[in-house]
Amino acid sequence: MKVAVTIVLKGRGVVGGRAEGEALVTRETIPGWGGVNPQQGIITETRHELRGRSFKDKVLVFRGAKGSSGWSAMYHTSRLAGTAPKALVFNEMTTKVALGAVVMRVPSVTDLDRDPLDVIETGDWVVVDGDLGTVHVQKVEK
Amino acid sequence: MLRLTDSEKSMLDGREGKARQKAMDLLVRYAEALGAERFVDTRNVAGVPGSANPFLQRYYEGKDQDGKDAIFSHFDLDSDELVDVPPALVPTYHLQGGADPRNWQTLGVKVEVFRNYEEREAFAARHDVGILKTCTPYLVGNVPAMGEHLAWMESSAVIFANSVLGARTNTEGRESTSAAMLTGKIPDWGLHRTERRFGTHRIDVQLPVESVMDWGMLGYFVGDMVQERIPVIAGDFARPEIVRLKHFGAAASSSGGVEMYHIAGTTPEAESVEMAFGPNSPVETFTYGKAEQRRVYDQLNASASDPNVDYVMLGCPHAALEQLREAAALLEGTRVSANCALWIFTSRAVRSEADRLGYIKIINDAGGVVLTDTCSAFAQALPPGTKVAALDSAKQAHYLPAILGVQAWFGSTRECIQAASTGRWSGERP
Numbered sequence: 001m002k003v004a005v006t007i008v009l010k011g012r013g014v015v016g017g018r019a020e021g022e023a024l025v026t027r028e029t030i031p032g033w034g035g036v037n038p039q040q041g042i043i044t045e046t047r048h049e050l051r052g053r054s055f056k057d058k059v060l061v062f063r064g065a066k067g068s069s070g071w072s073a074m075y076h077t078s079r080l081a082g083t084a085p086k087a088l089v090f091n092e093m094t095t096k097v098a099l100g101a102v103v104m105r106v107p108s109v110t111d112l113d114r115d116p117l118d119v120i121e122t123g124d125w126v127v128v129d130g131d132l133g134t135v136h137v138q139k140v141e142k
Numbered sequence: 143m144l145r146l147t148d149s150e151k152s153m154l155d156g157r158e159g160k161a162r163q164k165a166m167d168l169l170v171r172y173a174e175a176l177g178a179e180r181f182v183d184t185r186n187v188a189g190v191p192g193s194a195n196p197f198l199q200r201y202y203e204g205k206d207q208d209g210k211d212a213i214f215s216h217f218d219l220d221s222d223e224l225v226d227v228p229p230a231l232v233p234t235y236h237l238q239g240g241a242d243p244r245n246w247q248t249l250g251v252k253v254e255v256f257r258n259y260e261e262r263e264a265f266a267a268r269h270d271v272g273i274l275k276t277c278t279p280y281l282v283g284n285v286p287a288m289g290e291h292l293a294w295m296e297s298s299a300v301i302f303a304n305s306v307l308g309a310r311t312n313t314e315g316r317e318s319t320s321a322a323m324l325t326g327k328i329p330d331w332g333l334h335r336t337e338r339r340f341g342t343h344r345i346d347v348q349l350p351v352e353s354v355m356d357w358g359m360l361g362y363f364v365g366d367m368v369q370e371r372i373p374v375i376a377g378d379f380a381r382p383e384i385v386r387l388k389h390f391g392a393a394a395s396s397s398g399g400v401e402m403y404h405i406a407g408t409t410p411e412a413e414s415v416e417m418a419f420g421p422n423s424p425v426e427t428f429t430y431g432k433a434e435q436r437r438v439y440d441q442l443n444a445s446a447s448d449p450n451v452d453y454v455m456l457g458c459p460h461a462a463l464e465q466l467r468e469a470a471a472l473l474e475g476t477r478v479s480a481n482c483a484l485w486i487f488t489s490r491a492v493r494s495e496a497d498r499l500g501y502i503k504i505i506n507d508a509g510g511v512v513l514t515d516t517c518s519a520f521a522q523a524l525p526p527g528t529k530v531a532a533l534d535s536a537k538q539a540h541y542l543p544a545i546l547g548v549q550a551w552f553g554s555t556r557e558c559i560q561a562a563s564t565g566r567w568s569g570e571r572p
Contacts (some may be wrong), residue, residue: 026203034519034544035541039197045538045544046445046542047444052360066369066370066371067399068395069297070317072318073217073317076316076317077197081202087569088404093177094370095175095176095312095313095315095318096314096399098172098176101175102172102220102317103317108175
């Protein structure tokens with residue numbers, strides 16, 4: 001992998017800590033209960049663009065959370081099952097995503113100064129610092 | 143910056159015991175994640191405290207110690223330490239979960255899993271949690287007052303409480319409701335705050351919306367359009383009653399994350415469109431006409447192609463008494479096909495009333511089963527060999543194919559009962 005350029009986004013830390021990994025990006029909101037298989041770490045919702053994709057060990061970059069109030073419990077279960085994402089970067093704050101991030105215990109950042117969905121593409125290498133509220137995006141050379 | 147009152151600090155410092163300390167610690171982490179500045183007091187919690195699906199049952203097996211409950215400590219409170227759990231500090235109710243105590247074998251639940259459900263229910267009951275075991279607490283005794291602050295889970299109940307009753311709750315989760323049960327606290331954020339309850343998007347309904355099915359489709363459209371924003375529905379339609387509002391909200395909170403809506407002239411914070419928007423101007427206006435209705439219908443039927451229906455499921459959200467009456471009336475004098483099963487889900491309280499009124503006997507005599515506590519999507523339970531289901535709930539049509547990989551037809555209650563008696567789908571596209 002050759003890094004072409006690094007972009008730094010600044011925002012607000014939601015859950016502290018630092019983690020890095022490959023980005024998995026969706027402009028859609030992400031379902032919880034009834035739309036993911038937490039034991040396998042896979043999105044299963046019928047009409048979702050990430051259907052069948054695994055979020056295990058990825059830096060999940062997404063618009064926000066949707067659907068059932070079981071959102072936090074599903075991603076909490078993914079932590080127990082060892083299939084949780086490594087970090088979260090998202091745009092829209094809701095109680096579902098806030099509680100989910102807390103119980104997943106993964107570094108999470110929101111309110112970024114540029115839309116992460118415009119900057120980050122699936123496959124980019126992303127470093128999330130939940131203490132500083134920063135996201136470093138290493139664009140992979142194509 | 144989050145500010146704590148003296149009583150909140152006292153709980154966080156551990157002066158009220160270890161469990162309350164852990165509950166407060168979780169609530170503080172959650173409030174900080176949200177960016178909340180304070181907590182509100184709540185005396186109305188609806189969650190699933192201490193419950194466990196088979197995965198959690200196995201995961202925490204053998205981890206209880208000295209009477210300390212591992213599932214509640216580690217999962218509900220997200221605590222690394224085992225704690226002694228005191229009874230609920232504020233009135234708390236258990237939503238759907240586990241398996242119907244009368245029909246768990248019908249659901250295909252293994253005996254050891256059911257025994258575990260019974261133990262988890264006993265745990266909740268020992269902690270003064272009301273065992274409503276339904277996604278519709280508002281139909282069976284937990285009816286909050288306008289303006290009351292709640293900590294509720296269950297997206298279809300949350301949207302009902304906010305929109306129809308004018309109570310105030312965000313969509314809470316398993317962990318936050320269990321923490322609220324022990325503290326009577328929940329972050330003062332989002333829908334607890336007046337300025338966050340006004341409409342953001344306008345939906346102009348340009349065709350008659352009448353039946354429960356119509357309201358389900360409209361809800362599914364609205365959720366898809368506005369996601370987690372607050373829609374204001376305006377149009378020339380008859381005032382919808384409870385069952386229609388129940389199906390509308392359940393659909394809107396499934397296709398999107400809608401937690402509150404206004405229907406001008408119907409819901410209490412929307413005597414008019416202007417009142418619903420308050421200081422906001424609509425971000426966007428969506429029109430709902432025939433083309434949009436057909437698109438929603440096709441989305442809800444997208445998984446289905448085989449007209450041979452082997453399973454009809456009603457009762458999502460849990461059936462109201464009048465829906466069991468309707469099902470009984472439609473079934474009277476007919477029989478469920480030998481190639482098909484009919485399961486209707488409701489709460490224990492409504493089942494008991496329907497029993498007194500003779501509806502359960504009519505449904506049973508026709509070959510249908512009335513079940514409580516759960517539903518097919520929640521329990522991940524289908525009649526053996528099910529490949530094609532028929533449903534009258536947009537919410538269930540959203541979830542069931544995704545969760546269990548079956549085909550699902552969506553239509554009216556009448557079309558579903560007809561499919562149950564013929565074994566074939568003959569629903570009509572609107």
